Amino acid sequence: MLISQMETAPVPRAPTLSVEALGQLMPMFLWLDGDGTILGMGPTLMKVVGGASALGHSVTDCFQMGRGRTRQATFDISPSRRIHLTPRSWPDVSLRGVVVPIVQRGVMLNLTFGVHLNKAIRAFRLTEADFSTSDLTMELLYLQEAKTAVLGELRALNHRLERARRSAEDAARTDPLTGLSNRRAFDIALEASLEAGRRGGAPFALAQLDLDHFKAVNDTLGHAAGDHVLAVVAKILREETREMDVVSRVGGDEFVMLLRDSVDPERLRMMGARIIARLEEPIPFEGHECRISGSIGVAMSQDYDDPVAEEMMADADAALYTSKREGRARCTLSVPGSGGAS
Known part of the structure; x- marks a missing residue:
């Protein structure tokens, strides 16, 4: 049926x-x-x-x-x-x-x-x-556009975070008063040059500079004048060195320079003389003239069989104090192993 x-x-x-x-x-x-x-x-x-x-x-x-x-x-x-x-x-x-x-x-x-x-x-x-109206095309498109927008925001956020990270790293390696590298940045650059030298890289010189008569500026004209003088010193050191070199402020009136591929003694003495001559020029500040000078000690990596940071820094420091003992306002080159300086 x-x-x-x-x-x-x-x-x-x-x-x-x-x-x-x-x-x-x-x-x-x-x-x-x-x-x-x-x-x-x-x-x-x-x-x-x-x-x-x-x-x-x-x-x-x-x-x-x-x-x-x-x-x-x-x-x-x-x-x-x-x-x-x-x-x-x-x-x-x-x-x-x-x-x-x-x-x-x-x-x-x-x-x-x-x-x-x-x-x-x-x-x-x-x-x-x-x-x-039953087609999901637009919904899928909206989802895709939302995904693209989110990914774009994430990329932008990552870029901002990366810029912030680099900015923080730069700040952590920069002296805030002078804009020069600080001790941490200099130590990193020095170790990199030493490592490059062990692999056959170019030699370099390490120069320490200590300002003469700087304390008198602070005592007579105040710390604002001292800060102004330090900024002027930083400008002079930038102008007398090359972009490939590293110039750092490592103390109150102490500076150190990593001079890459600079190992000619006579040229180093001439550079030191130019820096000292410029430092001795009067620095005007609020109607006053600030007068300073500088003493320099230099150590060169080619003078060592296997240079290490501590030894080079100690020898450059010793050469610096030789400059001070011999009357200041001069540049002295270290002679490792000879017990003296030139």
Whole structure:
């Protein structure tokens, strides 16, 4: 009895939709007859091809088969075939879909932008209204844009953190009063030069400078004058050394210079003489003249079989105090192992 009822049950009729209703369900549909003539299309697809003027024209007038460089010479719209179309007016945007036969006439294609969605939205100024209400395209796009925005913010944050880290490192290695390197930065640079020398790198000189008569400036004119003098000294040392050299303030009026690839004794004496001559020029401050000088001691890495930081610093310091004992305002070169200086 059940079988008999099933055999005699009426076959339901296929639903009939207007082109407008179909466009609401599938804004990217393309309806073709058997010859490839465009009978109808969704409102979003009309934006892609330039409007309703495409209706009644051959599909080949508006589209090419294939995508990118793999475009085909023939236009195959066989039913159940997956298809890629490229609008002739927008060759950078590819559409994809499937060909489905329809009862009334011809075939129907429901197309999507696929990976070219972002480009299509910008090119055709599409909005949420251009997609079916059941289509998750816009939601996915919003998620992608949100992800891009978040990633952009994270990258910007990382850049800011990196700048802050570098700024903090620079601050940790910089003397705040003079802007020169501090003791920590100098020790790092010295150790790097020593290590490079062990691997056959260029020799270098280590020069210590102690200001003469600086205490008198502080005592008579105050610490503001002393700070001004230190800033002027820093400027002189920058100008008398090269960019490759490292100049550091390591104490109140104590400075040390790492002079890379500077190992000629006569040139070192001449540089020391220039620095001292400039230090002895009067330094004006609030209507007064600050007068100082400087004593310098130098040690050179080529004078050691295996130079180490502590030994070179001690020898440069000894040469510095030789300069002070012999009347100040002079530059003395250390002679390791000889028990003296030159």
